[in-house]
Amino acid sequence: MQGHAKPGNVSLRKINSRLRHLGDDLMRKTLSTLFAVFAMLASGIAFAPNASAAAxxxxxxxxxxxxxxxxxxxGTKYGVINVYYSSANGGTNCAAVVDTYWGTGTTKxxxxxxxxxxxxTVPGGGTCSIDTQDNDNGYYSWYAGPVTVTGTxxxxxxxxxxxxSPSNSTDANGRGVAVHCG
Structure with a gap:
């Protein structure tokens, strides 16, 4: 019975063949996972908040x-002010200040x-005499707001x-004065 495996014994050739198949399966699964992650990133699915996110x-x-x-x-960009408009209530403007520098895990x-x-008020004239206002001030990990005015x-x-900055040593500011005149 030379050349034949005894019952209960597995030949080296069969073991190598099984290991190759396991390696091929592992490689296929790994490549499939990497491809899925790449496809999500390429299609715009983000793992962090996006400044252009929905209102x-x-x-x-x-x-x-x-x-x-x-x-x-x-000149370091810490974030953006996003401004939204809805025709509800005679025109409603809403704004949020969004951190794009430190990310959502850092309170500032x-x-x-x-x-x-x-x-x-002259559009873009550089001045705005205030009729009504809304403010939000605090320590947040992602954004401040929403702040809203109606009748706009x-x-x-x-x-x-x-x-x-999280240490309160540096501040960044943004503004739009007499804008989005309707």
């Missing part, structure tokens, strides 16, 4: 109508402000955002 992500309604960078005096002091300018269908608005 509802920040408690606003309506459509994104503007963004303003929030930068330090040295943030301010979001929005003002409805008085009638007669025929008015300009102004927005302001501030994000401090």
């Amino acid at each position: 509802s992500a920040y408690g606003c309604s309506g459509n994104l109508v503007g963004t303003y960078d929030v930068r330090t005096g040295g 002091n943030m301010i979001a402000s929005i003002w409805k300018c008085k009638a007669g 269908a025929s008015r300009c608005i102004s927005v302001w955002g501030t994000i401090w």
Whole structure:
């Protein structure tokens, strides 16, 4: 019975064959997983919050109508102010200040402000006499807001955002003055 395996014994050839199949299966599964992750990233599925996320992500309604960078005096971008508009209530503007620098796991002091300018404000004129306003100030890990003003269908608005570094040693500011005049 030379050349034949005894019952209960497995030949070296069979073991090598099984190991090759296991290795092939493991490689296929690994490549499939990597391909799935790559496909999600390529299709825009993100694992972190996106500054252009839907209004509802920040408690606003309506459509994104503007963004303003929030930068330090040295030009480092800490985040953005997202501004939304809805025709509800005679025109509603909403804003959120979103951290795009440190990420959601880091708490820092943030301010979001929005003002409805008085009638007669010159669009883009650099000044806004405040009619009504809404502010949000606190320590947040992702965004400040939402802040909202209504009755803006025929008015300009102004927005302001501030994000401090987690140590409160540096601040970044952004603004839009007498903008989105309807």
